[in-house]
Amino acid sequence: MVEAIGWQGWLTVAVIAATLGLLLWERFTPDKILASAALVLMASGVLSPAEALAGFWNKGVLTVAVLFVLVAALKTTGAIRWIGNWVLGRPRGLLHAQARTIGLAAPLSAFINNTPIVAMMTSAVEHWSRRTGLPPSRLLLPMNYATILGGMCTLLGTSTNLIVAGLVLQAGLPPMNMFTPLGVGIVAAAVGLAYLLTIGRWLLPDRRSAFQQARADAREYTVEMLVEPQGPVAGLTIGEAGLRHLEDSFLLELIRGNDVHPAVAPGMKLEGGDRLVFVCGTHAIRELHLLEGIRPATDQVFKIEHGDGQRTLVEVVLSAFHPAIGRTLVAAAFRSHYNAAVIAIARRGQRLHGKPGEVELQAGDTLLVETDSAFLARYGGSADFLLVNEIDGSGAVDRRKAWGVLGALGLMVVANTLLGVDILLSATAAAVAVVLARCVSLVELRRSLDLRLLVVIGSSFALGAALDRSGVATVVASALGQWSAADPLTTLILVYITTVVATEMLTNNAAAVLMFPIGLAAAGQLGTDPMPFIMAVMMGASAGFITPIGYQTNLMIYGPGGYRFTDYIRVGLPLSICVGTAVLWAISRLWPF
Template sequence: MSPQAWIAVGVAAACFAGFVFTRIAPELILVGGVGVLLLGGILTPEQALAGLANEGMITVALMYVLAAGLRETGAIDFLIHHVLGRPRTERGAIVRMLFPVAGVSAFLNNTPVVAALVPAVMDWSKRLRISPSKLLIPLSYSAILGGTLTLIGTSTNLAVNGLLLSRGNPGFSLFDLTGVGLVALTVGSLYLIWLAPRRLPARVPVHDVFDNPKEYTVEMTVEENGSLVGKSVEQAGLRHLPGLYLVEIVRDGEILAAVGPYERLQGGDRLVFAGVVDAVVELQRFRGLRPCADQTFTLQDRKHRERVLVEAVVSPRCALVGKTIREGRFRMTYGGSVIAAARAGHRIQGKIGDIRLQAGDALLLDVRPPFLERHRNSGDFLLISPVSEYLPVRHDRAWLAWLILGAVIVCGGTGLLSMFKATLLGAGLMLATGCCSLSSARKSLDGQVLLCIAASFGIGRGLEVTGAAAYLADQFLRLADGTPWLTLAFTYASGSILTEIITNNAVAVILFPIVMALAVQLGVDPKPFLLALMISASASFATPLGYQTNLMVYGPGGYRFTDFLKFGLPMNILVGIASVLAILWLWPL
């Protein structure tokens, strides 16, 4: 190899070492590596920056916007409430969850899907009296397996396809991965269904979920002609809510106490709940319920999509102390509405509008963002803190969000549009129709993932232009004795091992030029080898560090590193063998 090739290999090796042995952000390591190649004259500025304009990388960004549209309209919540149900066993819960999650992850980037589902599965586990650690690893694994079903299922697939297109080769179609992905999903699902209930530990006791001593009172109204009218409390999903219970129903001035599960809801019913703040936030997402008109924002206020929930503690200096919330005209005074109230850690009896405020009362407020800056240092409140991860939900547009995603799938799957154009159209429609606000679209973009992909392109390009990729491919072939099927198996094994210790996108993009060189030297179609690379880079089960979704469930599930190793390593091996055999069968070399 030339001196420049050795430098390129050294930079790639240094990046790998940085991922494993330091806590430096992966995107900074990769950008630093590209900077070294650029300053060393190995890459031109155009080559170093090509990743920022790569079709695959931009498609990944657009998929985040599509996912944000589904999240903001409650489309994913609808799936959760109507599909998961109330299974009686842990195995039944895993079956109920596994296939819907894999199905959604096949057409949405699995990282935002899992981000949206983690709190929902935590709720669900509380309701089922199952430890969350029994369900959260299956949640992550099913999302990973679902991502192998289509081209748009994960950012890794899109990044590799973008590189393939940038070299003038025909790319993968939307469903080229589906055959192999279905085999991987089948094998992985059988493993999860059979062994997860027995092998996964109960790390988090059920009673610890939503352990919060502060209990609020919140009042909701059943919308006239809404989806909940005529349904029983049980059918509406308002029974067995984690951290929340229905205290009473106020109907036509009469109070129905000790509400039974078969009580049917009527339009205009006022439902009085008591619960912790996490549960109160989730209650705002129920379709067919709205905060009572005399305690919260008006229809005119609803035009403002940018609203947040904050907790505020009333100060002794507040002018409304001694007055009821209605008398003090709280909404007019502060530009915010009281959603729920608590006193000394317990719910306050009576209607919220009739609560007479005292110093130290904790209020859950629905406000616009300027409220935080305007009253953070105000003498009226002792403490103001935002409640995280709350977004107002536009349930009336959920069907439209699903329709837009369906159009993207049809256009991309039939070849009517390229995947880049299809996702660009879909993201634009999400914004134009109000399914997703511009600010939510900005916030949905995962800058770390996108920058990692863009910078990885530069590292991979350096290996290619210096001839280092061709040299490494030649050594690889000698190891496999020039046998195509053995080379394919080694390709999968390399991606699988590396993705357990560093980011999956970096593995796929940096190994891409080596895999392409392998195919050229063997004189075969590179697509089977790229399929092995894409699936192996995504199918990371043995460590929490190998894939973003594993890391996302690591903390909430109370897992230890060894939990992933003991349970995930056998799954890695089984899915790997099944995937390689499926590729050899469906994509003969």
């Protein structure tokens, strides 16, 4: 059977293996890796150009693209923040806080993509944490898992479900509607949420967030220096004075009179009386004292947590698409590009010590930056960042427009479920409505449209098509059938487990596209209804609980929660087992063999 796949099959296997390796290496962005894989399959003749590019006009992918408009409107108007502030209120204790976050996140994510929900609620949870003293590590992971569980319940809940629905249409099968996954999804959500509020809550770590660690360190090692009026550096630029290339410290900002200049440019000229704020370790303070023409300020007035309208502290989490991934801050010109000075970097929940400018950045790194007050408006919807959170800032909520966006979203759901309107058509109508109502500007929409994610999804379809065309999917399905002794339920379990493993190693969308043809081939060889295997792939591709890379929102809370990789395994592995058991039980009852 293995020999029957030919050179096309072996090339497909090699391309998929190389893709997996490059994604795990994180040296290149996922869009470049997946697009290159699709190009290789097309250039080699495994796929025709039409087959390699078919994913980009798949109905599920087009629906994901249209929903970016609604996501941008939800962010811009502050609709999710408004709902969160109204529902969350003031918790009476840790269990009450966990129940409120989970109780809000799960139902919201059934109808709204979970990425903006996690972004907005992460900000709310961090404010809660500072006000009440509750550790964010006990709140963010349950909230994140709740959004994944809620997203399993409808086609709108996650892009994975929409993509599988698009693959179903592409395969010529009966179309899925908004609530086709509800039966299985609600059982999985009920079991998963019960676990999170019982056993799971005792497995959560009690830890400060990466921001709290970074702020404490930065406050401890902030040094203020004065430029002497007649000193040798007065009249020189920052660069000429050698202040941008110190060994163990870096210049954070310049204060001149009442004006604050964060992320000061190297060409700015120094004047007598300027206050220079440096961030450094205790061993680097001597280096500053030896500089000629500047002296320590006797009245240290700088406070890193002080917001005066000219400076603001922002916490960002780098996405896998950020152009600085694999490069240092200096090489990527981060300061000048974003007009933001990086105070500290956290990775895998821990503060990285040393000069931030010398750190080679990775996806998921949490950066604490000082910048101007317009940073959030400029980059709040940028695909460069998974999370942009203004510290101690609440953000404005436009209630009238928020009602408009929520109303359009509600009408979209009603049109799809009660009136039978195609989901792409109803989503497009809702998107046009919010744009015409000026709930989101074209500038904000352009920033929020994640073209690189669409490239990843569209290119993933080429890998799935290659598995199908080359015969690899049939071979894998045959192997699963042999391992299960041709028992449909056992084969279903193997398909689900394989999909979960693929999700944890790749991404949810790529796992769904790769496993879909294998699931269909398994159903065909067994002579059974393909729907149980389709649902197993759909649910398994969303069940990314065990690693930070299994699901995008897992990465978003990595730094803000101060988590370690092992935290995801300790809390997520039992959750994955509970949810998997619930999913397989529900599928076998709803679609019996």
